[in-house]
Amino acid sequence: MLGRGLQMTRVICRLMSRKLSAGLHRNILKNMHPSIDIWSVRSSLKNIRSVTMAPWPFSSSGPRDYSLPNPSWRSEMQRLYEHYNSMCEVETEGGEKLKGPWIRLASYNRALKYAPGGQCLSKFLQAKARLFTRNIEEQGAGFEYVVFVNKQEKTCVCVFQAGHLLEGPPGLVHGGAIATIMDSVTGTHAAYLSGPVMTANLTINYRSPIPLGSVVLVHSSVGEIDGRKTLLSCQVTSSDGSKLHTEATGLFISVSVGNLLM
Ligand SMILES: CCCCCCCC(=O)SCCNC(=O)CCNC(=O)[C@H](O)C(C)(C)COP(=O)(O)OP(=O)(O)OC[C@H]1O[C@@H](n2cnc3c(N)ncnc32)[C@H](O)[C@@H]1OP(=O)(O)O
Numbered sequence: 001m002l003g004r005g006l007q008m009t010r011v012i013c014r015l016m017s018r019k020l021s022a023g024l025h026r027n028i029l030k031n032m033h034p035s036i037d038i039w040s041v042r043s044s045l046k047n048i049r050s051v052t053m054a055p056w057p058f059s060s061s062g063p064r065d066y067s068l069p070n071p072s073w074r075s076e077m078q079r080l081y082e083h084y085n086s087m088c089e090v091e092t093e094g095g096e097k098l099k100g101p102w103i104r105l106a107s108y109n110r111a112l113k114y115a116p117g118g119q120c121l122s123k124f125l126q127a128k129a130r131l132f133t134r135n136i137e138e139q140g141a142g143f144e145y146v147v148f149v150n151k152q153e154k155t156c157v158c159v160f161q162a163g164h165l166l167e168g169p170p171g172l173v174h175g176g177a178i179a180t181i182m183d184s185v186t187g188t189h190a191a192y193l194s195g196p197v198m199t200a201n202l203t204i205n206y207r208s209p210i211p212l213g214s215v216v217l218v219h220s221s222v223g224e225i226d227g228r229k230t231l232l233s234c235q236v237t238s239s240d241g242s243k244l245h246t247e248a249t250g251l252f253i254s255v256s257v258g259n260l261l262m
Contacts, residue, residue, distance in 0.1 A: 063114060067107040067147065072140025073161060076215040076239050080159040084148040105147045105188060109134040133184055141165045143177070145218075147185060149192050156189035158218040160236075162210060173210040181218055182234050182248050189220040190230045190252035197230060197252035204248040215239045220250075228254040 069078055090100040108114040111131045113122040122129070136142030144161040160181050168174030183202055190197045210216055216236050223231035229251060236246040 063108055065106045066109060066134045067104065067145070070139045070144075072144060072163075074213075074215055077144065077159055077161045080215065080217070080239060081146055084146075084157065084159070088148070101150050101152055102148045103151060105149060105192070107134060107145075107147065133180060136163070136165060138163075138165075143181060143184075145181060145184075147188050149189065154193065154222045156185065156192070156220040158185040158220075159215065159239075160218050161215045162212060164212060167212050169209065171212050173212055175204075175206055178206070178210065178236065178246050179204055179248075182236065182246065183250065185218045186220045186232045186234050186248070186250040187252065190232055190250070193222065194225065194230045194252065194254050196255050196257060198255050199250060200229075200253045201251040202248060203250075204246060206246050207244050210236065210245050216245060217241065223249065230254070 069081060073081070084102055085104060087100045087102040088104055090098050092098060109131055110122065110126075110129065112118040112126050112129065133143040133145075140161070141163040142165050144163065145158050147156060147158045149156045158181070162173045162177065162181075166173050166177040168177070179202065182204065183199055186202075187197065187199055217239055218234065218236050220232050220234045223233050225231070230253075232250045232252070234248045234250060235244060237244055
């Protein structure tokens with residue numbers, strides 16, 4: 001039990017080390033050692049409101065990154081991916097490569113496991129958990145998507161291809177699947193801007209149906225950031241931007257790491 005506890009302590013330390021004040025950090029360690037159990041970890045973390053994480057905690061190295069192209073991607077999906085990806089790096093006249101205005105966000109099939117420090121924690125808390133949008137085995141059958149953020153403009157765009165398992169009305173994408181991708185994109189955008197968040201409200205207007213198998217763009221932009229509240233607006237459009245399919249607003253509330261692990 002003690003070995004398990006110390007291992008957990010190290011994981012929690014890594015998770016929290018960036019922004020926790022030294023005093024709080026010492027307090028938590030004191031409370032957890034040596035008789036640590038998962039419930040005390042949860043409640044210790046839950047009481048800390050000031051914890052923030054790095055804007056986007058996943059790096060693009062490591063296990064399979066599901067936001068990279070695969071053979072199921074249609075040519076339009078590939079074209080739009082290359083369009084935004086080409087703006088992630090710019091070349092100076094001297095041939096030097098610099099970071100561009102856009103950043104592609106890596107995406108894994110297990111959200112907690114592949115966050116820094118999450119490997120051990122996921123064994124205790126979420127051994128069987130899988131990010132459902134990234135766990136349909138057949139490539140192209142479900143959600144194929146890649147998210148890019150523009151740090152300066154505080155905007156975000158997702159290229160989304162809806163597979164045949166997302167059917168609602170015949171030949172069209174299910175409204176719940178559209179809500180899922182909008183929640184995922186705005187939630188990712190909010191987390192990038194504000195650290196750990198939960199969706200408090202998502203209000204959707206469905207304007208025109210999305211044909212199954214088509215490639216669309218999901219745009220997210222900031223309405224307001226006010227304390228713990230991040231308000232975003234979101235539109236799903238055809239890939240050339242000419243047709244509005246869906247629009248929404250999303251309210252995201254910043255939460256402590258403990259809330260996310262409940
Ligand atoms: C990598 C993949 C990314 C995927 C992203 C997916 C994101 C998700 O789907 S999250 C899952 C779905 N969401 C949930 O399950 C959340 C359930 N709800 C909750 O846990 C809580 O209600 C939670 C955390 C949102 C807010 O609770 P709590 O931390 O106690 O905040 P609380 O004190 O009530 O409210 C804080 C502020 O937000 C406001 N607020 C909270 N909820 C709402 C709401 N629904 N509408 C309007 N305002 C709200 C409050 O009025 C308050 O405002 P103010 O500070 O001005 O008084």
